Amino acid sequence: MSVPLYEAKAELFRLLGHPVRIRVLELLQEGPMPVRDLLAAIEVEPTGLSQHLAVLRRSGMVNAHRDGSTVVYALAGGDVAELLRAARKLLTQKLTEQHELLSELIQVEAGTS
Template sequence: MNRDIQEFKSEFFKALAHPLRIRILEVLSEGDRNVNEIQAIIGSEGSAVSQQLAVLRNKNVVSGTKDGTSVVYSLRDPLIKDLLKVAKQIFDNHLVDAISMLENIRKE
């Protein structure tokens, strides 16, 4: 595999490697939002949301468009929404496996 692609993937997944950034992406997958809207939905401090948005912008995961005095954020690539869905499916699969393993242990 091309080293540039591997490097891109590594940096991309580093950008996703924070629970608040994942939550921000989930919110943005539902539609474009400004910092105040994201903060209200998540229930987190504005400074924390702004810091994580800066990381996502620097890694080109989200983009921001000036709208008056605020910036409206959006996903740079709509496939990120699909990636989040796949990650949820993987989580569900692991959960099903863990439940099955626990049921087998209880039977023993």
Template sequence: MSTPLYQLKAEFFKTLGHPVRIRVLELLSVREHAVAEMLPEVGVEAASLSQQLAVLRKANLVVTRREGSTVHYSLSHPRVAELLRVAREILSGVLEGQAELLADLRATPHP
């Protein structure tokens, strides 16, 4: 029996559910990066970054290219960058709505 699509989607979003993984994908949305280039941008230890990159590789969200002893990472599909852009737009809308609600609450006299 095959896994239902909704379950596969849930697993996909679980993979995205870590701040370091999101930051890595954001960096790779701009261009290919070597691991050493990502370290200062992500702000974690090398071992932690390596672990998160392994999760992204296993999920086929990133691919690697070796150049000597340097490993370069890139997105496996350009639509990953699109997904991050859409998520940003959704969050912007949510935050705008919350800001409006906060402004309304502040404008209402206290009982």
């Protein structure tokens, strides 16, 4: 039995619902990175990062390869970077609207003081 599309989408967003995973994906947009560099850039315990990387790997968002004794991670495809860009665009729009509302409230408050 197949999973309905809306459930598959919900699962995708659930797995993206952790700040460490989002940060890893953002860092990997710059190019492949060894685990040691990811650890240096993200304040998380090595075991925690390992668990998050495993989730991202199982989901197909990142892939890993060995370079000697070093494990290097990379985005699995351009669609992940596109999804992150869309999220930034939505967040920018939301924050801009909130800033405009705040400015209006400040102007109204200043006029009634």
